[in-house]
Amino acid sequence: MQGLVKDIFGEPIIGASVVIKGTTNGTITGLDGEFSLNNVEKGSVIQVSFIGYQTQEIAWNGQPLTLTLKEDSRQLEEVIVVGFGTQKKENLTGSVSQVSMDEVLGDRPVTSAAAALQGAMPGLTIGGGSGPGQSKSFNIRGTLSINGGSPLVLIDNVEGDINMLNPEDIESVTVLKDAASSAIYGARAAGGVVLVTTKRPKSGTNFNLNYNFNVGWEKPINVLEQASLLEYIDAYQEAGYTQTYWAGNGDVAKWRDYLVQYKKDPSSLNTIGDGIYKDTDGRVYWLSEKNIYDNILTTGFLNNHNISASGGTDKIRFRLSAGLSKENGPLYTDKDSYYRKNISAFVSADVLKWFTQEITVSYSDAKKKMPERVGNMVDFYSTRLVQYYPEGNMPAEIIGTDEELPTQTPMNMIRYAPVSTTRTAIPRISTRSIFKILPGWSVTAEYTFDRKDVNYDFYSGSFKYADCQLAVKNSIEAGQDYYKLQDEQTRYNAFNLYSNFEKKWGKHGFKAMVGFNQESSYYKLFMGQVKGQTAPSVPSFEGGSGEKLLQDSYSEYAIRSGFARLNYSFNDRYLLELNGRYDGSSKFPKNSRFGFFPSVSLGWRMGQEKFMNWSKSWLDDFKLRASYGSIGNQSIDPYSYTPAMNVGLDTVWLDGNDKVSVISLPGLVSSTFTWETVNSFNVGFDVSAFNNRLQVVFDWFKRKTTGMLSEGIEIPSVVGAGAPLQNIADLSSKGWEINLSWRDRIGNFSYNIGFNIYDSRAFIDKFNNESGFVDSNYVGKELGEYWGYVSDGYYTIDDFVLEDAQKGVWTLKDNVVSIQGVVPQPGDEKFKDLDGDNIISPASSTLSDSGDRKVIGSKTPRYQFGANIGVGYKGLSLDVRLQGVGKRDYVLGGAALFPFAGSSASDAVFQPLFYNQTDYWSAVSYDPNDPDFMKAKNPNAKLFRIYDQGNNVTSNTRASDKYIQNAAYLRVKNITLAYSFPKNWVQKAFMKDAKIYLSIENPFTFSSLPKGYDPEGNEYNEIVWNYPYYRTISLGANITF
Template sequence: DYNSINAYATYRKSFKDHNLKIMGGFSQETSRTEELKVSRLDMIDPDLPSITGGVGETTANDYYGEYIIRGAYGRINYDYQGKYLLEVNGRYDGSSRFPRNNRYGFFPSFSLGWQVGREKFMKWTENWLNEFKLRASWGEIGNQVLGDKLIHNYAYIAMMDPEKAQWIMNGMRPITLTTPGMVSSNFTWEVAKTTNIGVDLSLFNNRLQTTFEWYQRRTVGMLAPGADFSAEIGAAAPRMNAADLRNRGWEWSISWREQRGDWRYNISFNIYDSKTIIEKYDNAACSLPSDAMPYYEGMTLGEHWGYVTDGFYEINDFVPSSDDVKGWQDGVWTLREGITSIQGITVRPGDVKFKNLRDDENSVNRIDPGASTVDNPGDQKIIGNTSARFQFGSSLGFGYKGFDFSMLLQGTGKRDVWLLDQSIYKPFGGVKHGALYKGHSDYWKPRDMNANTVEGWTSVNDNPKYPRIYDNLGNQGSNFRTQTHFLENGAYLRVKNITVGYTFPTAWVSKVGLTKAKIYFSGENLFTFSSLPTGFDPERLSWSYPFYRTLSFGFNLTL
């Protein structure tokens, strides 16, 4: 059940060159959810499904949850001669998703605008400048969305789940409760503070229009795991207002449209970019990002830590374990002096080799993760960033009399993508039976494993994509650790839409009782230019169903 109340009133007043508008209101939304899900296996007749129509295992789950959000809001708009613009907003909101003493927050915002083009000193531009506007704004907005629905509504309550105990009493495992997790009793709204500065220009009878904006968004008191707990605590850190982040970016758009006689055309382009930095987070050890500790102070959001790939180990990197080269495959693999080893791994020909970026007294000429901290990352470094950068779009169009053509482009200029999933990893993870996909045959393999010469043990491929294959997992955990070799370029350009149409002259269609008739052809996702492996969609970044390429043909008739 979901119920919403929204009531507001508006007052307007104009006197001479002054215009005033005041609005105030109240809102409330309540939601209550009850779910019961039951399933059973082994239906007698799959065409007649029912819980009692099966003989297999029955599972049941239920969920109950509710929340309330209540607030008051107001706005004041003022302008003088349409040249000087002011807006003031304020909200006072409360949410049941926070502890009782921290449920309410006040969130103000302000914006200013100046129509410079309407000033007397800009009169000399009136023949070609239609609008020149400067604007700036600052505001706060609260966020109370905490995650999945169970955490979302009751994050301040220590949850305990029923389970069968791990001990036996009277010949049975008794029913008990799990240990409650740690919770914080004083967390509240995370607050996003946004500053925006922009300029709008319109020239040549509004044919050329351009807008540029710079913005900064600081999220203060971001709800995240609140501390770097030691293992002795025995529990994960609770959600707290533990982190601050700053996002800075800009956006620029420009367009031109014109019509000359029966010809008309338009073109537009926009591009935007942003970068997010963690300004505050309680990660005292500066541990590298992980599920338990996802941030550290100074971190750029999306950064990817990993190793720098340095080719593959070859047979000449090892000391022979016998006089017969064939004996190597069953002998002891000993690296030659000066060849970099890997901590905890007995490497073999065809395994991935990494660059030795850092040595200390405990790890001379050896690849290791160090302490997995920013100060001591071992041989790891920032090898890329998964955030999309320089995203852009463009539209083109032209027409002549009844004919028209339009095209929409979109893309991302820079992005690093880590795509190590089943389409890449599957045949190299010890799976003896399974599908092989395009490109999987490009792995390191010796020319002749039974050869008595070193040449027979060198790779058939000069620069293979994948390392050697093991019958069992072997060294695959090391071979497929996060590294530059499997980091892909996620930049792309996509032709999102092309439409060609023809609108019949009114004089023709009126003879058959129509006011308008148009025939058209349209294509969606026609072409994509990307360097990602075959099967990966650069928008979804997943190896599953891509966006469909759709071709359509039709006509519109208006009576």
């Protein structure tokens, strides 16, 4: 049998599936849309399908076939996963977003499914830092409670860790945002629900074997530019440190002179190694330029391999998969790595006409290594040193040992530092039994056992290194090395039993579900630490010769619930949904352990009304939605309602040397301790237009959390315990979100555009803070706000009594504002006197007396958005994904901004100095007899005067609007270029599909933040002390047999 498949424009459709219905005999159309199929009997039903087009069936009459596929205009019939079931998209009345994992993941070089979801759906925020194996967190629609409250993440209806899941095993991710959608999950769903559905083969699916791999290279972004060594020495002297460096072992003035001489003529000094000069007095001076990041950061490498096999008949279906992810991060060491293995198997069998049994078995195993700090040496100390002690000049204790002697550089302190290893293993087994009682009525029983074991071990070890004066040192003093072991065990059981019923009588449609849920979790931790190791090469707890510390903890909780849902539709136009869950949690006292949480939602498909007939030519559907519901929040520790005495080891005042067992007094608890309650109201609309090419979804929401747990009335100090937690605080938030998408196909050219944006704000409505302290929560406070001072430039010499200043006494003139507890000098930060008392101070730090502080910004991200653009022509495709924040304030600080941040004279020389830190205030002259004494050389400098921050008595680094930056940004998250080979080519190689691709993660970022600060990071998240974000360039292939 031969034939041709084309679209309504007459263009051939490449890759359309052509199958003899009811068999596995099939093929795929080639570049010209033609196909051929052997062993076809006359009268056989031929089924032709392709993504985005309506499936067509035709009986073969023995002649060549020509089939024209029409675009699928039935997008409204898309099935959306909801709690314990599915709903047609057209009948949804709650706020729900769903994405296909294949669409958002595509061919991106990411090892985490959560990372791929960033910017994919409005209202969903992905948090977490950077680095190999770094876990990501979810947030839905902003702050839920002052006590936290993350979304409930369910993998196939059971709680799980998405960070350990292989992204290639995920079919779709659904986010339930409002109470009407998530109330079915009760007290754990107050923060919303993330439903992860894993891949399942369909009935009658042909056997498919797929292999997907990619390799990638990681390069840190946002790297700071280091100042020159001469700029560094000048800044060091300008700071007013003592005229020696490295604890008095070198003369700074001589260091500068030697450096100038060396730059002019390196041969003029008798150096050893790379720019190391030993003076006649034996002091060592380092004269070569060394870049801090060349010594710390390099190119990381990752590779992902995934293989899966699936298929089946009308009676039995299966899918097997295995994944391997390995990542070596960009730190200059092999101890910065993440290695994960995933294996899963799924089998579904129709044992009887009325009984289907499913079983899923999976195993995830991860190993993460990272270098630990050795004292403070890894903190970028000794950035100017060469890497190893110069050959031929080894000290006596090293000569003859065949050892290299590393110097005290950041790279060496990372490379030779001990490593911590965290191993995580999660085996899981799930079963699902489906009983089809009658047409439209089924009963489902699910059981899952999940085991999670986390093992952490660390040995401090000891190694020799050369310090800045080339003296040999040990990283750990003898006998102070230690071995630490920590084991965590979690055992989780979940059982669901629920029944679904669906029936339609004329214009009346009914759908009902009722069920029971029982879950229990057990957690145990053991930690041991011992000093000294008799066999350091194989450290162990029993091999320790010194002090031993032991600690363990145990907790468990259980949940028992009944739930129900009722859907009613009239004429597929007027929609009603009722949800209710009766929840019981062991985290609360017996008298307040249970609660009922209901919700209701309404929908009106107004586009189906007769009065909307005028729009039928372009409007496919227009639906209005509204919902209201109440959910409990149980995001607390399992024993918060129980007075507890902690047992541990501590030194006592009678003998401060030995540790003994001590028992702490129990805290106070409230007798009315119970749920926090979240009430949610949501309105929105859905629009589908132009043959479903255009999709618009809009939501406005308001959420109020009442009875938040907070400290109640103040307790006299003689009681010896803090105030108990009580349900006495309230919080409210409101916001909106919109999702727009356009998708079209013109012959062999296809394109899609998507954009989503979301915003929310949260305020404290009730809180026990009668004094109104601004550094705590208070009524009316917007969460995330910053309090600080208002900058007013720098102090100048004109602000001081000149005669006193010439004597080294800094006396402010009478009309000049002073700073409480600080003696400022010219070049120090000056602030505006907001309360008019001529003294800069926080006063009482209350709302009624906040002194010279006010709200100067907010760290809450506003207008979070995501976008995607995709184009395709025949086998070539280009996809671009963007993500960003429209408004956010960011407090600059730390070592990426302030020179010698927190450094005293003894260690400032070890700190890096960056180019952006060289624009500091300085004086024309420091000579009291000079007419230009203390006059500003650069009055518009970005930074205050440089000084010894180890003896900091100024207020230059206190929070002020000067260091509040606009952290709005647009980041191109991914660009992927892919090519799918023509079907007739790959079929000759016994393949069904073959694709190659180039993908770049984080290629571009547009932000006004200075270098060294990443807009995705939290406040103060600068590159100096935090793991850098990086760009990944990868190549890969996806092959199906």
